[in-house]
Amino acid sequence: MSLVVQKYGGTSVGSVERIQSVAQRVMKTATLGNSLVVVVSAMGKTTDSLVKLANAISTNPSRREMDMLLSTGEQVSIALLCMALQELGQPAISLTGAQVGIVTEAHHSRARILKIKTERIEQHLNEGKVVVVAGFQGISSTDALEITTLGRGGSDTSAVALAASLKASRCEIYTDVPGILTADPRIVPDAQLMDEITADEMLELASLGAKVLHPRAVEIARNYGVPLVVLSSWTDDPGTKVISPMPQPRPLEGLEIARPVDAVEFDTDQAKVALLRVPDCPGVAARLFGEIARQDLDIDLIIQSIHESNTNDIAFTVSNGILNRAEAVAQAIAPALRTQSADPEEAEVMVARGIAKVSIAGAGMIGRPGIAAQMFVTLASAGVNIQMISTSEVKVSCVIDIKDCDRAITALCQTFNINSSPLQLPKATESPLPTHPSPVRGVALDLNQARLAIRYVPDRPGRAARLFGHLAEQNISVDMIIQSQRCRVIDGVPTRDLAFTVSQADAEAARLALKQASPDLGCGEILLDTDIAKVSIVGAGMVRQPGVAARMFEALAQHQINIQMITTSEIKISCVVAQEQGVIALQAIHNAFGLAGSKKVQVSA
Ligand code: ADP
Ligand code: ASP
Ligand code: MG
Numbered sequence: 001m002s003l004v005v006q007k008y009g010g011t012s013v014g015s016v017e018r019i020q021s022v023a024q025r026v027m028k029t030a031t032l033g034n035s036l037v038v039v040v041s042a043m044g045k046t047t048d049s050l051v052k053l054a055n056a057i058s059t060n061p062s063r064r065e066m067d068m069l070l071s072t073g074e075q076v077s078i079a080l081l082c083m084a085l086q087e088l089g090q091p092a093i094s095l096t097g098a099q100v101g102i103v104t105e106a107h108h109s110r111a112r113i114l115k116i117k118t119e120r121i122e123q124h125l126n127e128g129k130v131v132v133v134a135g136f137q138g139i140s141s142t143d144a145l146e147i148t149t150l151g152r153g154g155s156d157t158s159a160v161a162l163a164a165s166l167k168a169s170r171c172e173i174y175t176d177v178p179g180i181l182t183a184d185p186r187i188v189p190d191a192q193l194m195d196e197i198t199a200d201e202m203l204e205l206a207s208l209g210a211k212v213l214h215p216r217a218v219e220i221a222r223n224y225g226v227p228l229v230v231l232s233s234w235t236d237d238p239g240t241k242v243i244s245p246m247p248q249p250r251p252l253e254g255l256e257i258a259r260p261v262d263a264v265e266f267d268t269d270q271a272k273v274a275l276l277r278v279p280d281c282p283g284v285a286a287r288l289f290g291e292i293a294r295q296d297l298d299i300d301l302i303i304q305s306i307h308e309s310n311t312n313d314i315a316f317t318v319s320n321g322i323l324n325r326a327e328a329v330a331q332a333i334a335p336a337l338r339t340q341s342a343d344p345e346e347a348e349v350m351v352a353r354g355i356a357k358v359s360i361a362g363a364g365m366i367g368r369p370g371i372a373a374q375m376f377v378t379l380a381s382a383g384v385n386i387q388m389i390s391t392s393e394v395k396v397s398c399v400i401d402i403k404d405c406d407r408a409i410t411a412l413c414q415t416f417n418i419n420s421s422p423l424q425l426p427k428a429t430e431s432p433l434p435t436h437p438s439p440v441r442g443v444a445l446d447l448n449q450a451r452l453a454i455r456y457v458p459d460r461p462g463r464a465a466r467l468f469g470h471l472a473e474q475n476i477s478v479d480m481i482i483q484s485q486r487c488r489v490i491d492g493v494p495t496r497d498l499a500f501t502v503s504q505a506d507a508e509a510a511r512l513a514l515k516q517a518s519p520d521l522g523c524g525e526i527l528l529d530t531d532i533a534k535v536s537i538v539g540a541g542m543v544r545q546p547g548v549a550a551r552m553f554e555a556l557a558q559h560q561i562n563i564q565m566i567t568t569s570e571i572k573i574s575c576v577v578a579q580e581q582g583v584i585a586l587q588a589i590h591n592a593f594g595l596a597g598s599k600k601v602q603v604s605a
Helices: 016-031 046-057 063-087 119-126 155-166 199-207 215-224 284-294 320-337 370-381 402-415 463-473 504-521 548-558 579-592
Strands: 003-008 035-040 092-095 102-104 113-116 130-134 137-140 147-149 170-175 196-198 228-232 240-243 263-279 302-305 311-318 348-361 388-392 395-401 442-446 449-458 479-483 488-490 493-503 526-529 532-538 565-569 572-578
Touching (some): 016 063, 035 119, 035 155, 063 147, 092 119, 102 155, 119 130, 130 155, 155 215, 196 199, 199 442, 263 402, 284 311, 311 320, 370 463, 395 402, 442 579, 449 504, 463 504, 504 526, 548 579
Antiparallel strands (some): 102 113, 228 240, 263 348, 348 395, 388 395, 442 532, 479 493, 532 572
């Protein structure tokens, strides 16, 4: 007999009829001889309505009272589902997070799960009951036994954490679409269903706006090797499997907080090409990377940041062996990018040899603002200056001087408690990884981001550490950190601009935190732009495949979409564009990678 955890989302339990149909489905799995734990969300849009109610009374309701309020939604659906099961003659019992013992941190509205007590659930399962658990909620580990919630969309995380703790044979996430698609079908109607996706790819997609799975649910599945599948509540189709690598053994104690960093990685075969002061208009990145792709040159990191006076800097790294050819491409394109203006430094090509990339990687760093800051602090204390920063949800990479590489690795391994030897990344010349037919598996859009830029940050070790340390103290998660290539000397001090994105909800708090810190840090003006969208492509197949970035940039250029910022990790490329162009941008890149299909996906209201 196997133990299965099933989770049903809000739409799937949105009405009496739907609850009854979920009960039928649950009963069917139970009749096949499985033990069953069922996690449910609040009915339909209940959580949104509760948030609205709160906002009608207070513009700034306390997080504790919000948790008290929002956790009620799930309590309604567990009771109703149990009644529906009992009506069918299936013994069942409902339990809140507190009754189970889903023990979390005491942080209201975004608590992480520390441990799940399994005794009570196991006892009821042994009695032949289906156990129906309220998703999204827990109880704090403190004496006060506070009700906590895990953050919006967190029922997925409850389900996978239960599956990991109970060592279930699988976790099934039932929702209102047939599985994980190449894009959100509400925005891209011709998005196609995937049979399977790797946990690493899904982690990026979920963090970049694909809300079909809560990123923390994917993280737990990956860390504990939980077989995870996303499927439709309305059909019997097989859905999408999320494939995790063989997990290293991990304790269940400290479930969501143990070990944020799994590995320290480095690559000493790196060189940088930067094109400074290029026009801030559609098509520039497409032109540069289009030509690089035509020469079949493989690039690693790409970074583009914003600047005053309508120009951008674009920088990328390549392996040393192809540096000369990459530089030649940049030099050949530069004249065409120069306008007739008097600025002699327009479209200047800059090359740096003797650099290395050091990275920390691990799914446990998701939504934990302190980790990137800790990396910067570690490098600063070791006297290492950071030349480029590139971030994804599961990795932070810094480009540094090759002379500092050994020192940086030793310091990072010590800080993050990594005992295994650091991973030397494979050389670009080695055979490509086995890939899927398309290098890009899916695309995502995030319309809830804002961009902050800080001008003239002194270019000394430790500045990034202090800056992001201030934000981490306020629990603000930062994404897409970009440091400008251009250096401006102010009062004899070399400075660079820093830009990054945060969620819109945190934007004002981030601006204030930086404003307070800026006299102490000696930085210039702080600019906030909430009118942005982030579009991303994700796929493990883009590793060592020239031309993927070019295709994305060309698709945007064809639609006259200006790229304001670019960041990449090994398996994703993200661009910031104007908010009003977000949807078109998503559709354009989805098309460009041939992800569209003719099959119409059923989406339920
Ligand atoms: P539930 O209430 O079942 O948890 P959610 O609304 O949280 O459902 O997540 C399902 C929704 O996620 C879908 O209706 C779809 O609009 C959206 N979505 C975004 N990106 C994707 C994607 N890549 N594949 C499938 N669905 C997606
Ligand atoms: N009901 C919660 C929400 O709407 C949790 C969830 O649905 O996963 O965010
Ligand atoms: Mg959801």
